[in-house]
Amino acid sequence: MTQKPPTDVEPDTDSPTDVEDPFEPASPAKKERVLHTRVPAVLEQELKRFARNLRVPVSNVVRVILEDALKVADRATGEVEDRLRKAASVVSTEREQIRETLKELDPLEDVLGFQPLILAQPTTCAGCRASLRRGDKGWLGLTEEPGRRVIVCGQCVPAPAADESRNDDKKENAP
């Protein structure tokens, strides 16, 4: 049963289903199955020639080729997934860039309110890009985005609309 098969030549039988692994009984722990398959005569001859050149059993050649083919198929599947994932990330990156561009177009869009302040550092107005010097009056825009600093000049801070201020006055005077 544990008899060693000849190292080189596989017996040249005509049966294409003769692909049993001669090493199989060696380890009962390894659960291996014998897979019978029909192959074209040309393919059988090629496999046998290949096996003879390598001095290994045909069944080993078949097994290695099958395992290789499965690996390649696996890799192909992985590549498709990778490509999809890349495409998805490109879409989301582009969306992020579009969002950033829009923010650059209107840097004051997401400002909740402005707080007047005396500038201690020279800076640039986020609205009109005017240079603001140390000691100038500026307005600090408050946003919900942490770390984002918006400072505008007196021209860019929104002025109260006439209608709104009148309404406010009315409300204040109403009670």
Ligand SMILES: [Zn+2]
């Ligand atoms: Zn400005």
